[in-house]
Amino acid sequence: MNEFQRRTGEINDLLCVLNLLNWDARTQMPPGGVKTRGQQMATVTALALERLLAPEYAASARALLRGAPDDRAAAQALEATSALGRVPEQLNRDLAVLRSEAQEAWVQAKAASNFALFAPYLRRMVNLNRQLADALGYQDHPYDALLNLYEPGLTSAGLRGLFAPLREHHVGLLREVMARPAPRSDFLRRPYPVQGQKAYCLKAAQRFGYDLERGRLDVSAHPFEISFTRQDVRITTRFQENFLNGALFGTLHETGHALYEQGIDPAYTRSVFASDLTGLYAVGGTSYGTHESQSRLWENRIGRSRAYWEAHFGDLQAQFPEQLADVNAQDFYRAVNEVRPSLIRVEADELTYDLHIMLRVDIERDLIAGELDVDDLPEVWNGRIQQDLGLSVPDDARGVLQDIHWSTGLIGSFPTYTVGNVMASQFYEAARRELPELESQLEQADYRPLLDWLTRHIYHHGRSRSAHELLMDATGRSLDPQPYLTYLSGKYREVYGLPG
Amino acid sequence: MNEFQRRTGEINDLLCVLNLLNWDARTQMPPGGVKTRGQQMATVTALALERLLAPEYAASARALLRGAPDDRAAAQALEATSALGRVPEQLNRDLAVLRSEAQEAWVQAKAASNFALFAPYLRRMVNLNRQLADALGYQDHPYDALLNLYEPGLTSAGLRGLFAPLREHHVGLLREVMARPAPRSDFLRRPYPVQGQKAYCLKAAQRFGYDLERGRLDVSAHPFEISFTRQDVRITTRFQENFLNGALFGTLHETGHALYEQGIDPAYTRSVFASDLTGLYAVGGTSYGTHESQSRLWENRIGRSRAYWEAHFGDLQAQFPEQLADVNAQDFYRAVNEVRPSLIRVEADELTYDLHIMLRVDIERDLIAGELDVDDLPEVWNGRIQQDLGLSVPDDARGVLQDIHWSTGLIGSFPTYTVGNVMASQFYEAARRELPELESQLEQADYRPLLDWLTRHIYHHGRSRSAHELLMDATGRSLDPQPYLTYLSGKYREVYGLPG
Structure with a gap:
């Protein structure tokens, strides 16, 4: 050494x-x-x-x-x-102090549902992040410097090109979907004892290949995955007695993150390829978007697929025979794919989720550019939710104050959620091209070939390749929204019986 | 600052x-x-x-x-x-390497019950500890330098003076006790479901004043207490389905340690008075012996007292009504005070426990002085167990290999267990003198006055006073075995119906 x-x-x-x-x-x-x-x-x-x-x-x-x-x-x-050396020490210290003050203020503002209590902190946070962008440097737009912290290579201009077709597609499809009757989903909100949920979630995580010799599942207020080398990769979820989806899909989501971290080449342990040195964060995934692509892939592409529920609804029914007595696999598959515009991002379905993200990204970018004043946020927010989702925001807590991100100093990370969705479909389509048996393997609940493909093309490399390199090597293309649009469109047209 | x-x-x-x-x-x-x-x-x-x-x-x-x-x-x-500066860097490195090798060797030697597999590591450990003693410096005996790491001020000569009367007393009393019929204790080994044990243990810890806002109880192979400032003091225990005592008294023992750490003056947080800087260990208790005096006090003086079981046997019976249907408070009190010479230190009763310690201390001291050869250990050990307890040691695993201490580099810490027993009685007697209502408070299960007294005289001070200073201030005397002898003698004469 x-x-x-x-x-x-x-x-x-x-x-x-x-x-x-x-x-x-x-x-x-x-x-x-x-x-x-x-x-x-x-x-x-x-x-x-x-x-x-x-x-x-x-x-x-x-x-x-x-x-x-x-x-x-x-x-x-x-x-x-x-x-790191370009960031003045004083700025680091100011950011550290402000982060803890702003989080505290955000908690109180949210509890009081009063944005004015948080606004002064957010204004200072925007200022400091603008200084951070200047210190780090950028070519076209100060927001690019911040994006680069979470998704190296991503720019405001690139985002604009990516989001425009997504937005057009989502808004159009949403209109069609909302004109159709909703699938029944009442049974998701019956009483599901937590013990049974936990047993099922653990089994589901292991089925995908999560190795409990190097992991464990705990409970936390907000689900997350975190690792202390690939040898110890932990996930959390949150159980609600009267709602099945939260813990179940939360676990599948975090399992996707965990499979990434557990799959990193052991030779990279304790190396540069196992840590985000700029972000001071021990993580083996190469970017926020790439990480999110894997949580989304396992949660949505697999966990909300028809094949998955045809294979596994029986296990779930065996765990909860009374609650699911009047439900079949097809009902359940449709229920977990119901589109229901919501005020809250983390409760959103796959179709409306990106619209929540785009709102936040537009706001962040304009704040950093000085083109939007902090005081105008509630108005901008509420107008856009009305326009995109047809919902009136009743209070700040369920509007502009709902997410913790800005209070912790994270400005520039929101786009990676949608980037992750896009990448997930690119990777999945590439795997399907290379693995002709993939669909039938998934129907037989055999996840190993997919996991092996993802490990070979993504996980194994840790941070030794960039997101762009992984995409080019595995799919032959850079970031491309088409496979994602095709997937969403196909799924919702089927679930809602829309003409193809 | x-x-x-x-x-x-x-x-x-x-x-x-x-x-x-x-x-x-x-x-x-x-x-x-x-x-x-x-x-x-x-x-x-x-x-x-x-x-x-x-x-x-x-x-x-x-x-x-x-x-x-x-x-x-x-x-x-x-x-x-x-x-720390007197210890050569190379010696620190050698000790660190040997510690991990020796622990591994000890695990294997114990599994194979073959001391010869561990002997070469122990020999090197003794050599390095002898070098450590030389580096640290001492006046009379190299063992004193090691003792000083765990119990500042304690010397080989002081130990000799302390142990002689204890040994004479214990051996004599043991002979008398063994001539009497044993109390019945069969009911301690009935099936006690772990859930119920855990609930009871947590309640018992809280009853003494353990603050769960700043603590928690977990499970580990060997029970321990550990803290990350007084704000977060955690304990563990180990549950056995078919034996009630292990988890119950283990919890009371660790609770005693935890009360000490939770009781330290908040002003000492992050200060010299909250860490053993020489031992590189965050601990607020002033010495190993003082710490052990508090675990022993709460476990034995309180937890195995007649008053305790008269107050709490009812709760225990309510938790386990079937298992304890044919038992009353008096039976239970006698059962948890049964004297039964055992091969294993950690299973020993209060009377034989110190004899286990003295054996180890004599061996350690002679090893460090070069007056005993490592190869002779099994013979010395087995002979002494036969002499003191009348038991034949059937194999090394249940003899000289039973404790992990030496393999982790701890040479010189064993005496602090007995020192803790002695100090516990000194403190308890002093509290009784100062608190005229103490006995009746304890009979009414009111532990607050005792906890307050201990906090005021011991816990509060953290490491800002030495064990000797605490003893002098609280009891007016330095280390003195008499209160301990009086206590043990009184208890066992009563339990076994011996003439006073």
């Missing part, structure tokens, strides 16, 4: 430790722990940053590159330390 | 993080995580040590002392960094 690898390993350990502090705080920590946990996380973060910015670290990477100019790990490390 | 406090806080954070990595590994981590967790712990340990030994840290302490020569925190920090 050379000097560069030794230092990288140490930084990686610290980022994994940070993930554990985070996981524990969200799943196990007693309430009193909150008083001192934040300081512990701040100390570990500061140490990781100090290690990353140590001149000896950059020097060790440069020494490697002199001998091997193609060494990608060293190049990526240098790129990250250079980006 | 001055430079010294800032640096101390950071070191404290790292030690708390280390505790979390440890807790997680022992209670939550999936098996696969073991591959990378060790490296994460090594990295955090190295960083903590680096921070402690940084010249700037000692300088910041010295700067404080120039202005305030009585600043105890600065003095303690300097003392710790000076001790």
Whole structure:
């Protein structure tokens, strides 16, 4: 192990430790722990940053590159330390302080459903993120610098090209769908005892290939996946006694993230290819969008498919015989694909979900560009929800205050949800082309060939290839909305009996 | 916050993080995580040590002392960094490597019940600990340097003076007790469903004052208490379906440790008074013996007292009505105080427990002094168990290989178990003198006055006072076996109906 690898390993350990502090705080920590946990996380973060910015670290990477100019790990490390080095220390400190204040303010503003309480914090957050964009640098639009933190290579211009056809398609299809009668879905809201839900969720995760020797399922307020190397990849979900979908599809979603992390080449453990060094985050997936493509693929392409429910409705019915006595696989498949415009993003169906994202992206971009004033947000938000979904927003809590993202400093991450949807369909279509038996394997609930294909083309590579490279290698095309549009259209036309 | 406090806080954070990595590994981590967790712990340990030994840290302490020569925190920090600084880096590295190798060898040797497999590792461990003693320095006996790590101020000579009367007393009383019929205790080994045990244990811990807002109870192979500041103090236990005592008294024991940590002055959070800097361990209790005095006090003085079972047998019977139908409070009290010489230390009753400890202490001390050869250990061990307890050791697994301590590098910690027993009785007697209502409060299951007294005299002070100072302040005497002998004698004479 050379000097560069030794230092990288140490930084990686610290980022994994940070993930554990985070996981524990969200799943196990007693309430009193909150008083001192934040300081512990701040100390570990500061140490990781100090290690990353140590001149000896950059020097060790440069020494490697002199001998091997193609060494990608060293190049990526240098790129990250250079980006981090461009951010003034004071800005980092200001952001850290504001993040914790803004989150606190957001919690209170949301509870009071009063955007005015959060507005001053958001204004400062936008200002600091604008400074961050300036420090990091960009060519065309300051938002591009922020996008680059979450989805390297993505730009405002690229997003515009991607979103325009999606928006046109979704709005049109939504109009058609809403003119048809809704499938019945009442049975999803019967009482489902949590013990039974948990047993079923665990079985479902394992069926896809989630390895419990290197993972576990816990409960948290918001479901998430997190890892401390590929050897220990944990997921959480949230159980609701009177609603089956939340825990079930939440688990399938996080399982997709977990399969990615568990599938990374063991040789990359503790390396540059297992950490987002710029984001100070131990994660093996190469970008937010690529990660989301895998959670979406397993949750939606597989978990909401007809084949899946024809194979597995029987197990679910065996787990809940009374609740599902009057339901069959076809009913259930239609129910979990019901389109129902909703005020809340995280409750949205596949068709309206992207519309929620586009609203947020437009707002973020215009805020950063200084083309939209924070005070105007509720009006913009409510108008757009009315226009896109035909719903009146009754209060800020169910409107502009619903998401935690902006209060935590995340500006520029929302687009990756829709990018993930798009990539998921590209990857899935490529797998189908290469695996002629795929459809019949899925009908037989044999997920191994798909998992192996995804592992070979995506998971295995960790962060050693960019999202763009993965797409080009696996599908022959860069980001392309067509397979996604074809998929959505096909599914909803079938579920709602619309003419093809 | 001055430079010294800032640096101390950071070191404290790292030690708390280390505790979390440890807790997680022992209670939550999936098996696969073991591959990378060790490296994460090594990295955090190295960083903590680096921070402690940084010249700037000692300088910041010295700067404080120039202005305030009585600043105890600065003095303690300097003392710790000076001790750590005396240990050669190579010795630290050798110890770290040997610890992990020796533990592995111990696991295998115990499984094969073959001491010869462990002997070479123990020999090296003794050698390195002897080097450690030389590096740390001592006046009379090298064992004193090691004792000082766990129980500052304790010496071989002091131990001899303490153990002689204990040994004489215990052996004599044991002979008398064994001549009497044993109380019935068959009902402790009936089937007790784990759910019910867990509910009861949690209630019992809370009854003593364990604050679940700042704590939680989990399951682990070996019960322990660990904290990440006083805001988050966790305990574990181990449930056996067919044996009630293990989980129940294990929980009361760990609760005692937890009450200590939860009771530390909040002003000491992240300070020198909340960490064993020499031991690189975030703990607020002032010494191993003092800590053990509190676990023993709550487990034995309270949890195995007649008053406790007269107050609480009813709750236990309500939890397990069938299993305890033919038992009353008096039967139960006698059963949990049965004396039964055993091969295994952790299963020993209060009377024979110290004899197990003395055997280990004599061996440790002689090994370190070079007066006993590792190869002779089984013979020495088995002979002494025969002599003290009248038992033949059938194999090494149930003899010299039973404890993990030596394989983890702990040489010199065993005496603190008996020191804890002795201190527990001293503190208890002092509380009784000061609180005239104590006995009747305990009969009414009112534990608050005792907890308040212990908090005021012990817990509150964290590591800002030594064990000796606490004893002198609270009891007016240094370590004194008499109250302990009086207590044991009184209890067993009553349980076994012996003449007083």
